[in-house]
Amino acid sequence: MGLDLDTAMNPYKYAYELRFDSGRSSLDLLATSHPHEHLDAVGPLCAWIRGAGLVPPDTPLPHADDSWPAAFRELRTSVGRLVSDWLTRTHPGAYDVALARVNEAACAAPPVPRAVHADDGSLVQELAGPPECAALLAAVARDAVELLTDPVARAGLRQCEGDNCPIVYVDTSRGRRRRWCSSEVCGNRERVARHRKRAALARGQLPGMRVL
Numbered sequence: 001m002g003l004d005l006d007t008a009m010n011p012y013k014y015a016y017e018l019r020f021d022s023g024r025s026s027l028d029l030l031a032t033s034h035p036h037e038h039l040d041a042v043g044p045l046c047a048w049i050r051g052a053g054l055v056p057p058d059t060p061l062p063h064a065d066d067s068w069p070a071a072f073r074e075l076r077t078s079v080g081r082l083v084s085d086w087l088t089r090t091h092p093g094a095y096d097v098a099l100a101r102v103n104e105a106a107c108a109a110p111p112v113p114r115a116v117h118a119d120d121g122s123l124v125q126e127l128a129g130p131p132e133c134a135a136l137l138a139a140v141a142r143d144a145v146e147l148l149t150d151p152v153a154r155a156g157l158r159q160c161e162g163d164n165c166p167i168v169y170v171d172t173s174r175g176r177r178r179r180w181c182s183s184e185v186c187g188n189r190e191r192v193a194r195h196r197k198r199a200a201l202a203r204g205q206l207p208g209m210r211v212l
C-alpha cells in the first residue's frame with residue numbers, strides 16, 4: 001500500500017508516527033509506548049484519539065488538557081497488564097487491580113455519535129457534544145472488555161514476531177498465519193534481513209564472519 005493512500009485513509013498515522021495496525025482501539029493504545037512514548041502531550045494524544053476512531057475525524061478537541069495524556073497512559077498500563085496476563089496465561093487471583101481499573105473506566109458512557117446532513121446532503125457523523133476524557137477512556141476500556149471476554153477474538157491475540165516488537169494484534173487472517181504487526185514495518189525488516197543474509201552467503205560471507 002502506498003504512502004499516499006495510507007495517509008488519505010488515516011492522516012493521523014503519520015503526523016506523530018502513530019500505529020493503528022492491531023485491529024482494536026485498546027491494542028492500538030498499547031502501541032503508543034513503542035518505540036518511544038507518544039502520549040506525552042495533548043497534541044499527539046488528540047491525533048491518536050482521532051486516528052483510533054474514538055471520535056469522527058474532524059471532531060475538535062480544544063478542551064483537552066494536560067490531565068488527558070496521563071489518564072490515557074494509566075489506562076494503557078492496566079489494559080497492557082490484562083493483555084499480557086492473557087498471552088502468558090497468568091491468573092492474577094481474586095482481586096485484580098488492572099481489571100478493576102479497566103472495569104471502572106468502562107462504566108462511563110462513551111461518546112454518543114449522531115447523524116447530521118453534510119453540505120452535499122449526505123449523512124455524516126458528529127458528536128452530540130464535546131467528548132469528556134472519561135467518555136473517551138470508556139470507549140477504549142469497553143473495547144478491552146469486549147476483546148478479552150470474546151473467546152474467538154482473544155484466541156487471535158498475537159505478539160508481533162519482529163525483533164523486540166511488543167505490538168499485540170488480533171490475527172483475523174485466513175489460517176491465522178499473520179506474523180507481523182505490519183508487513184510494511186516488521187515484515188519488511190525481516191525481508192531486508194533475509195535478503196542481506198542471502199547476499200552475504202552468495203559472497204561466501206556470513207554476518208560476523210571474518211574475511212581473511
Ligand SMILES: [Zn+2]
Nearest residue numbers: 160165181186
Ligand atoms: Zn512488529
